Amino acid sequence: MSASRALFWDSGRNRRREYDRFIHVMSRSDLDLANYWLMEARKYENSTIESPYKRRLKECVFEGRTRVLSNKSPPQVQHDCLSLKAVNPKRQIPKAADFILDAPDILDDYYVNLLDWSSSNILAVALDKTVYLWNESDGSTTELSTFDSSVTSVSWSHDGRRLAVGLHKAEVQLWDLESHCLFRKLQGVHNSRVGSIAWNNHILSTAGKKIVNFDTRAEPRAFQTCQGHRGRLCGLKWSPSGRQLASGGDDGLVCIWELSMASSNRWLHRYNNHKGSAKALCWSPVRGNLLASTGGDSDQCILVRNTSTCEVLSMVNTGCQINEILWSIDGKELLSSHGSYDNQLMLWNYPSMTKITDIPGHSTRILFMAQSSDGSTVATAGADEYLKIWKNVLPKHSTKTSQPFANVNLIR
Structure with a gap:
């Protein structure tokens, strides 16, 4: 040389x-x-x-x-080549579920919400008239209760100690996790099935054809009723700040409610951008005024809106029915579940809304999704009567390591 x-x-x-x-x-x-x-x-x-x-x-x-x-x-000294940089291992996005569990008799119903994951890593799933609890740490499954009508919604309180169960007979029951005992029944406020429930600290919001807010600090009482939809409600989510409540209905409307507003029948904002039932609602955990919403089979679009300015920031047509949507803990990714095409999961980058990848999901439409406490693990349930656990499908929130999953049937 x-x-x-x-x-x-x-x-x-x-x-x-x-x-x-x-x-x-x-x-x-x-x-x-x-x-x-x-x-x-x-x-x-x-x-x-x-x-x-x-x-x-x-x-x-x-x-x-x-x-x-x-x-x-x-x-010329190349300082960059001498500096030490921490190398983060690349996240391996799964192409198959880590574990598949049986979920027989789960309702094939777009308008109900039958899956929720608590802050203590307990997954609640409703199978027809029975609610089961699956513990992520040891893979154990326990039966909470069997009810006298179909369960149409489940939702954990923020501390993971109480579970609210909505029933087809227009009733809401509050259960204590430690004792597995019923301690409250909320009756006489709805005249149709309770399709969605959302917690905001001590405030419990339930939705049938109207929204009823309860104060649960003592004897639960209804203190506010919100009516802004022309049909039944199927989506209900509180913002991270607890100041705004988003509701979606089968009329395609998305309403934003302010907790402090004196008029219970007056919404803060109402949007009519969706062509189908607005079930899937998700607030950004990083910017609490960003709301992602979808409109089902007729709409096929994911829309991200700034609820402070009412400006539509992003919109993407997925080409198929959207049933649920989740936001990553860092606010940089969105995960949507689909039907009527390949029944897959789609992972999106935000704010560009470019698709990162497709993830093969179920053999039929994926109706329900729930996210673990660290944000990385997702549970999906489909009309094929399977419950699937996906690890590392979204970025983790912390370095806390989760226990390995056990392969266990919910019921057969």
């Missing part, structure tokens, strides 16, 4: 000369200065006090002559 060469101009001979680039140009070197530092300076190297002669010599003779060797230009 030949060495690189550089060209320099020799001013003494008025001609261009070629030198090896790795050898300094001797004509540009200060040999007198080099000789002094090699020979004379040794006499004073052990002295801690600089002599007057040496100090005067430096001031008069060697003023400005500090370089023994001279290059045409200083070498």
Whole structure:
């Protein structure tokens, strides 16, 4: 391998000369200065006090002559190649579920909500008239209760200690997780099945053809009724701040309600962008005024809106029915579940709304989704009567490691 060469101009001979680039140009070197530092300076190297002669010599003779060797230009140091950078391992997005559990008799109904994951990593799933609890830490399954009518909605309180169960007979029951006992019944406020439930600390919101807010700190009582939809409601979600409630109905409307508003029948905003039933609603965990919503089979679009300005920030047509949507904990990804095409999961980048990947899901439409407490694990349930657990499908919230899953049937 030949060495690189550089060209320099020799001013003494008025001609261009070629030198090896790795050898300094001797004509540009200060040999007198080099000789002094090699020979004379040794006499004073052990002295801690600089002599007057040496100090005067430096001031008069060697003023400005500090370089023994001279290059045409200083070498370029590539600092980037020397710096240490932490390398994050790339997340492996699954192409198959980690575990598949039986979920027989689960309702094939778009307008109900039968799956919810608590902050203590307990997954509640309603199979017809029975509610089961699946513990992520040890893979155990327990039966909470069997009811006298079909279960149409389940929702955990924020502390994971209470489970609200909505029934087809227009009743809501509150259950204690530790004792597995019923401690409250909320009756006489709805005249149709309770299709969706949402918690906001001590406030419990239930939806039939109207929204009823309960104060659960003592004896539960209804303190606010909200009516803004022309049909039955199928979606209900509180914002992370707890100040706004989003509702979606089979009329295609999405309403935003302010908790502090005096008029119970007056919404803050009402949108009619969707062509189908607006069931899937999800607030951004990072920016609490961003709401993602979908409109079912007739609509096939994911829409992200700023509820403070009412501006539509993103909209994408997925080409198939959308049943549920989840937002990653870091707010950078969206996960949607589908039917009527390949019954798959779709992972989206936000805010570009470009598709990251398709994930094969169920053999029939994926009706329900729930997200674990760390945000990375997702449970899906479909009309094929299977419950599937997907690990690392979304970015994790913390470094907490979850326990391995056990392969266990809910019931057969």
